[in-house]
Amino acid sequence: MKSYFIGILILVVAYYTYGKYLEKNFEIDERDTPALSKADGVDFVQMNWFKSFLVQFLNIAGLGPITGAVAGAMWGSSSFLWIVFGTIFAGAVHDYYTGMISLRNNGENMQELIGKYLGKKAKVFTKYFLIVLLVIVGVAFITGPAxxxxxxxxxxxxxxxxxxxSYYVIATLLPIDKIIGRVYPLFGGALVLMMFLLIGAMLVKGVKIPEITLKNLHPKNLPIFPYMFVVISCGAIxxxxxxxxxxxxxCLKSEKDGRKSFMAAMYLEGxxxxxxxxxxxxxFSGVEGLxxxxxxxxAVSKMITGLLGKYGLVFTLFGLIALPITTGDTAFRSARVTIAEVLNYNQSSLKSRLLVAIPLFLLAGFLSQVGFNTLWRYVASTNQLLATLGLWTCxxxxxxxxxxxxxxxxxAAFMSGMIACYFLAAPEGLGVSNMTFIYILGLLVFISSIIVIGIKASKSNKEVDEARI
Structure with missing residues (x-):
C-alpha cells in the first residue's frame, strides 16, 4: 500500500517542482494566443484554463489509462515505476511542450510542427501516419463502448x-465550445469522483496493494522491456x-494556462x-488472480462492481463508456482538422466540414467491424512511435x-531505443526472439540518438556564434 501512496506523493511534488522548471525553461510570456489572433468560432475558440484542462484531460483519458494500466499490471508492481516516472519525465514533457510549441506556432497541427523542426520527409511521413493513428483511435473508441x-x-x-x-458526427462538426466544452466538465468531475470512491472503497475493504518489486511476474514471461513500456502508453506517455x-x-487565453492545462492533465492521467x-x-491478490x-x-467491470457494490454498475457504464467516447470524438475532430490542413481546405463552413467528415466516418464504420482488442494492439505501438517523434520535435x-x-x-533517445526494441520483438513487428540482440540494438539506438542531439546542438551553437561575428 505504501508504494501506491508514495507514487501519488511523487507525482504531486514533481508537478510543483520539475513541472515549474519545465515551464521556466519554455519562457512563457504575454503574447496573444491563437485563440485571440485566429479566432474563428469553430476550432480557435477561447476557453478558461479550467475548462481547457478538463477538455484536455478527457481528450487524452480514454480507455488507455484504465485498460493499459490493468494490462501493464500483469508484469507486477514494476508497472508503478513506469507510470510515475514515465509521467514526470516523458509524458508531461511531451504533452506540455507539444501544446506550447503549437501555441507559439499559431496553433499548427503536429505534422506541421514535425515538418518545421525535423524536416520535410518527417512531415510527409507524419501527415499520413497521423491520420491513420487518429482514425484507428477513433474506431477503437467506437467499438470499445459498443x-x-x-x-x-x-x-x-x-x-x-x-x-x-451519430454523436461523433455532431461533436466533430460543431464548434468545440458547443458540445465538448460544455459536456466535458460534467464528465471530468464524475470521473474524478469515481476515482476517489474507488480509493476509499479500497481502503475500507482492506485491499492489499503489493510493494514495488522489479521481478517479472508476467504469466507468459514476456519481457518487461519493451512490452510493458508500450502496453502502458496513455498512463505514462x-x-x-x-x-x-x-x-x-x-483555445487557451494565455500562455500561463499551459501548465495548468496540458501538464496537469497528464499528471492526473498518471x-x-x-x-x-x-x-x-x-x-485480485496479485498477477495470477488478475x-x-x-x-x-x-477485469475492470469486476473491480468496480466488487468495490462499489450495487452502484458499481452505474459507474461501470458511465466510466467505461464516457471515457472512450470523450476521447473518440476528439480523435475524429483531430482527423478532420488534419485532413483539411493536408488538403489546405478551409473548415469555416458546415458544408466544408461535412465534405471531409462524411468519407472519414464511412471508413470508420467499415473498420468498426474489427474487434477492440485487435485495434488496441496497433493503437499502443503507433502511439509510442508518434510520441517519439513529438519528443524529437521538442x-x-x-x-x-x-x-x-x-x-x-x-x-526522446530513450523512447527511440524502446520503440526500436518493440518493433523488432513484437508479433506485429519483425518477431525477433533473440532478446540479447534486441537489447544491444536498442542500446545502440539510444546512444546514437544522444550523439545526434549533441551534434545538432553543437552545429546550432556554431551557427549562432558565426552569425554574431
Missing part, C-alpha cells in the same frame, strides 16, 4: 455503433496526446493509471531556441 453496452444490455452492437457514431494538445492550444494498476493487483479474471474490460525546438534541450532529448 461492445460494453451490448454485454450489459443485450442490445445489438450495431445499434450502439450507430448511436455512438502517448503520442495521441500531442494531437489533442494542439487542439487545446487553439494518477488514474497508477490507481488502476494498484487496484488490479490488490483486488490473469484468471479474464483481464481487460471484464528537442530540436529547444536547440534552435537556445534552451535546455536535454529535458526532451533524453526521453
Amino acid at each position: 461492445e460494453i453496452l451490448q454485454s450489459f444490455t443485450g442490445v445489438n452492437k450495431e445499434i450502439w455503433l450507430t448511436l455512438i457514431v 502517448s503520442g495521441f496526446h500531442s494531437t489533442q494538445s494542439v487542439l487545446v492550444a487553439r 494518477f488514474v493509471a497508477l490507481t488502476w494498476a494498484a487496484i488490479s493487483l490488490g483486488f 490473469a484468471a479474471s479474464g483481464g481487460g474490460m471484464v 528537442t530540436y525546438y529547444f536547440i534552435e531556441n537556445g534552451k535546455n534541450y536535454w529535458v526532451a532529448g533524453v526521453p
Whole structure:
C-alpha cells in the first residue's frame, strides 16, 4: 500500500517542482494566443484554463489509462515505476511542450510542427501516419463502448455503433465550445469522483496493494522491456496526446494556462493509471488472480462492481463508456482538422466540414467491424512511435531556441531505443526472439540518438556564434 501512496506523493511534488522548471525553461510570456489572433468560432475558440484542462484531460483519458494500466499490471508492481516516472519525465514533457510549441506556432497541427523542426520527409511521413493513428483511435473508441453496452444490455452492437457514431458526427462538426466544452466538465468531475470512491472503497475493504518489486511476474514471461513500456502508453506517455494538445492550444487565453492545462492533465492521467494498476493487483491478490479474471474490460467491470457494490454498475457504464467516447470524438475532430490542413481546405463552413467528415466516418464504420482488442494492439505501438517523434520535435525546438534541450532529448533517445526494441520483438513487428540482440540494438539506438542531439546542438551553437561575428 505504501508504494501506491508514495507514487501519488511523487507525482504531486514533481508537478510543483520539475513541472515549474519545465515551464521556466519554455519562457512563457504575454503574447496573444491563437485563440485571440485566429479566432474563428469553430476550432480557435477561447476557453478558461479550467475548462481547457478538463477538455484536455478527457481528450487524452480514454480507455488507455484504465485498460493499459490493468494490462501493464500483469508484469507486477514494476508497472508503478513506469507510470510515475514515465509521467514526470516523458509524458508531461511531451504533452506540455507539444501544446506550447503549437501555441507559439499559431496553433499548427503536429505534422506541421514535425515538418518545421525535423524536416520535410518527417512531415510527409507524419501527415499520413497521423491520420491513420487518429482514425484507428477513433474506431477503437467506437467499438470499445459498443461492445460494453451490448454485454450489459443485450442490445445489438450495431445499434450502439450507430448511436455512438451519430454523436461523433455532431461533436466533430460543431464548434468545440458547443458540445465538448460544455459536456466535458460534467464528465471530468464524475470521473474524478469515481476515482476517489474507488480509493476509499479500497481502503475500507482492506485491499492489499503489493510493494514495488522489479521481478517479472508476467504469466507468459514476456519481457518487461519493451512490452510493458508500450502496453502502458496513455498512463505514462502517448503520442495521441500531442494531437489533442494542439487542439487545446487553439483555445487557451494565455500562455500561463499551459501548465495548468496540458501538464496537469497528464499528471492526473498518471494518477488514474497508477490507481488502476494498484487496484488490479490488490483486488485480485496479485498477477495470477488478475490473469484468471479474464483481464481487460471484464477485469475492470469486476473491480468496480466488487468495490462499489450495487452502484458499481452505474459507474461501470458511465466510466467505461464516457471515457472512450470523450476521447473518440476528439480523435475524429483531430482527423478532420488534419485532413483539411493536408488538403489546405478551409473548415469555416458546415458544408466544408461535412465534405471531409462524411468519407472519414464511412471508413470508420467499415473498420468498426474489427474487434477492440485487435485495434488496441496497433493503437499502443503507433502511439509510442508518434510520441517519439513529438519528443524529437521538442528537442530540436529547444536547440534552435537556445534552451535546455536535454529535458526532451533524453526521453526522446530513450523512447527511440524502446520503440526500436518493440518493433523488432513484437508479433506485429519483425518477431525477433533473440532478446540479447534486441537489447544491444536498442542500446545502440539510444546512444546514437544522444550523439545526434549533441551534434545538432553543437552545429546550432556554431551557427549562432558565426552569425554574431
